[in-house]
Amino acid sequence: MAEGFFKSFLSKFRGEPIDWEELEETLIRADIGVSMTQKILESIKARSGFASADTVMQVTREEILKILPPPEPPIFPLPAKPKVVLLVGVNGTGKTTSSAKLAYWLKSQARTCLLVAADTFRAAAIEQLCRWGEKLGLEVIKSQYQADSAALCYDAWDSANRRNIEFLLCDTAGRLHTKSNLMQELSKVARTLGKHDSDAPHEKWIVLDATTGSNALVQAREFHQSIGLTGIILTKLDGSGKGGIAVAIQHELGLPTKFIGTGEKETDFAPFNRNDYIDRLLS
Numbered sequence: 001m002a003e004g005f006f007k008s009f010l011s012k013f014r015g016e017p018i019d020w021e022e023l024e025e026t027l028i029r030a031d032i033g034v035s036m037t038q039k040i041l042e043s044i045k046a047r048s049g050f051a052s053a054d055t056v057m058q059v060t061r062e063e064i065l066k067i068l069p070p071p072e073p074p075i076f077p078l079p080a081k082p083k084v085v086l087l088v089g090v091n092g093t094g095k096t097t098s099s100a101k102l103a104y105w106l107k108s109q110a111r112t113c114l115l116v117a118a119d120t121f122r123a124a125a126i127e128q129l130c131r132w133g134e135k136l137g138l139e140v141i142k143s144q145y146q147a148d149s150a151a152l153c154y155d156a157w158d159s160a161n162r163r164n165i166e167f168l169l170c171d172t173a174g175r176l177h178t179k180s181n182l183m184q185e186l187s188k189v190a191r192t193l194g195k196h197d198s199d200a201p202h203e204k205w206i207v208l209d210a211t212t213g214s215n216a217l218v219q220a221r222e223f224h225q226s227i228g229l230t231g232i233i234l235t236k237l238d239g240s241g242k243g244g245i246a247v248a249i250q251h252e253l254g255l256p257t258k259f260i261g262t263g264e265k266e267t268d269f270a271p272f273n274r275n276d277y278i279d280r281l282l283s
C-alpha cells in the first residue's frame with residue numbers, strides 16, 4: 001500500500017522534533033474530532049517531551065484503541081421474534097445499498113431476513129431495492145409510493161414473525177435532520193413497530209458517508225437526539241474520506257460502528273474490525 005497521509009506526516013519528522021501544530025492538523029484532517037485530537041496530543045506529551053515519530057504512532061494507536069469497543073458480533077438474532085433493524089440517515093449516504101449488503105451478509109451467515117422498502121418517498125427507491133433483491137435472491141416487502149412507511153413496516157413485521165424470519169431490515173427514506181416533520185415520521189415508524197414488540201426496532205443504525213467528514217458527526221448527533229441510535233454503518237470508505245469519523249462518534253456519542261462499506265458491490269461490505277480500521281486510518 002502506498003504511504004498514506006499519516007505515515008508521510010511522520011516520515012517528515014523522523015529523527016526531528018514533532019511539529020505539534022502540524023500533528024494536530026493532521027489528526028483533525030483524519031476526522032477524529034477536536035476532543036479526541038486533544039486527548040491524543042496530551043497523551044503523547046505526557047509520555048515524552050521529545051516525541052519521536054514512533055511514539056506518536058504508538059500513542060495515537062493506543063488512544064484510538066481505548067475508545068473503540070472490543071470486538072463482538074455486529075448483530076445477532078433474538079430467540080423468538082424478528083430482530084428489527086432500521087437504517088436511517090440523510091440523502092444518498094448508502095442506506096438502500098447497505099440494506100441490501102447487510103441482507104446479503106446475513107444470508108451468507110445462514111440467517112433469514114426480509115427487506116422492507118420503507119422509502120416510499122423518493123422516486124425509484126422501491127425499484128432500487130427490488131433490483132438488489134432480484135440480483136441477490138433476497139425477499140423484499142414493498143408497498144406503493146406515498147404509502148405510509150410505518151404501516152408498511154408494521155405489516156412486514158407480522159409477515160416476518162409468522163414465518164419465523166430472524167431479521168427485518170427496513171430501508172428508510174433519506175431525510176435531513178433539520179426537517180422536524182420528516183424526523184417525526186421516522187419516530188412514528190419506530191413507535192409503530194413498538195406496538196408489535198416493545199423493544200423494536202432493536203437496532204437503529206445511521207448510515208454515514210465517510211467522505212462527508214465531520215458533517216457526519218452532526219448528522220449522528222441530530223438523529224441520535226431525535227430517535228436514539230444504537231450504531232452506525234460507515235460507507236464509502238473506498239473514497240477520499242479518512243474515516244476517522246467513527247472514532248469521533250464513538251468518543252462523543254458512544255455509538256459503535258457496526259459495518260463498513262468499501263464500494264458499490266454487495267461484497268464491498270464487512271463487519272467493523274477495529275485493528276484493520278486503525279491500520280487504514282493511520283496508514
Ligand SMILES: Nc1nc2c(ncn2[C@@H]2O[C@H](COP(=O)(O)OP(=O)(O)OP(=O)(O)O)[C@@H](O)[C@H]2O)c(=O)[nH]1
Pocket residue numbers: 089090091092093094095096097098119122125172173174175207235236237238239260261262263264268
Ligand atoms: N464507492 C461507494 N459507493 C457507495 C457505497 N455505498 C453506497 N454507495 C453508492 O452511493 C450511492 C447512493 O447509495 P444509496 O444506497 O442509493 O443511498 P441512499 O442513502 O439509500 O440514498 P437515498 O435513499 O436517496 O437517501 C449509490 O450510487 C451507491 O452505489 C460504498 O461503500 N462505496
Ligand SMILES: [Mg+2]
Pocket residue numbers: 095096097119125171172173174
Ligand atoms: Mg435509499
